[in-house]
Amino acid sequence: DGGITQSPKYLFRKEGQNVTLSCEQNLNHDAMYWYRQDPGQGLRLIYYSQIVNDFQKGDIAEGYSVSREKKESFPLTVTSAQKNPTAFYLCASSISPGLAGVDTGELFFGEGSRLTVL
Amino acid sequence: QKEVEQDPGPLSVPEGAIVSLNCTYSNSVFQYFMWYRQYSRKGPELLMYTYSSGNKEDGRFTAQVDKSSKYISLFIRDSQPSDSATYLCAMSATTGKLIFGQGTTLQVKP
Numbered sequence: 001d002g003g004i005t006q007s008p009k010y011l012f013r014k015e016g017q018n019v020t021l022s023c024e025q026n027l028n029h030d031a032m033y034w035y036r037q038d039p040g041q042g043l044r045l046i047y048y049s050q051i052v053n054d055f056q057k058g059d060i061a062e063g064y065s066v067s068r069e070k071k072e073s074f075p076l077t078v079t080s081a082q083k084n085p086t087a088f089y090l091c092a093s094s095i096s097p098g099l100a101g102v103d104t105g106e107l108f109f110g111e112g113s114r115l116t117v118l
Numbered sequence: 119q120k121e122v123e124q125d126p127g128p129l130s131v132p133e134g135a136i137v138s139l140n141c142t143y144s145n146s147v148f149q150y151f152m153w154y155r156q157y158s159r160k161g162p163e164l165l166m167y168t169y170s171s172g173n174k175e176d177g178r179f180t181a182q183v184d185k186s187s188k189y190i191s192l193f194i195r196d197s198q199p200s201d202s203a204t205y206l207c208a209m210s211a212t213t214g215k216l217i218f219g220q221g222t223t224l225q226v227k228p
Contacts, residue, residue, distance in 0.1 A: 004161075040126055042206060042218040043162075090161050106152075107216065109161030 002027045006091050006110035013078075013085070013117050021076045021113045023091035031096065032074040033107065036060060037088040046089075049074055078115060089113045121145055124207055124219030133228050137194040141207035141219045144188065148209040148217075151183050153192045156204045156221065165205070166192065197226045 004025045013019045025032065031050050035043040045058030049068040063082025068074050078085045092107040124141045131137055139153075150169055154162035166181040168174045168190075174181045180193040190209070194201055207219040 040220055042122075042124070042220040043208075044218075045215075092161070106164045106167070107162075109163065111161050112159070114159075 004091055004093055004108055004110035006089075006113050008113060009111070011113060011115045013115060015117055016080045018077055018079050019085075019115065021078070021089055021091075021115070023074045023076065023110060025072050025074075025091075025093045025108075027093055027095075027108060028071070029093035029095055029108070030071070031094045032068065033092045033094075034058075034064070034066065034074070034076045035090045035092065037090055037112075043090065046076065085115055086117045087115060089115060119144060120220075122207065122209060122217050122219040124222055126220050126222060128223040128225060130225045130227060131197055133197060133199060133226055135197050135226070137192075137197050137201070137224060137226075139192040139194075139205050139207075139222050139224070141190050141209075142188055143190075143209060143217075145211070145217075146185070146188065147211040150210045151181070151190050152208045152216075153179075153181055154206040154208060154218075156206060158203075162206055197224075199226050199228050202226050 007022045033048040034046040037043050044060050046064050047066040049055035052071050055066050055068050065077045090112045091110045094107050122143045153166040155165045156162040168181050168183050171183045171185045178195045182191040202225045204221040204223045206221045208216050210216045
């Protein structure tokens, strides 16, 4: 079945450590996104990529880094510079290179990764 | 003030009730309006998509957009316990950046 796979589902990290969240899609979508979800704040865009080897900062990129070496993969690294990294992280993809897949209005989301900093 | 405001709830209703979920927004450039449903510990999935003003119906779900009032609604008829989830409104302008509301948590009690 086509979809987006995020791993790990749950992750614990000590302060000062970097951690990488994996996101893989087999939908053949051009665009991929990383969102952060905190209680009462909805989804906030961290980074997005419209094409391989290119990506742009979203609204809250500080303390995060990404790469897009392959169409199907868009890993997110949460660095030690991120002041408050405990959150639920969602990866998404869309058919069109438009930032939100506006033609269809649809982002396809993975099941998320919950990161807790101890 | 946030660009998109949504009451986080929680909203608790009995099975069979009509549910009304709402969002207000401040930016008049928004043209595309969506509702996503998110079950606990899962990623959101698109429920309804509307372009510009008007109504759209899909089974028990109706989405309404009132651009003059900058107000969108999602109605759920004959609500079921399986409708218990968080509902996120989202909207974008022609440039495509998607802005999400905070999400409303709905519980439908049998």
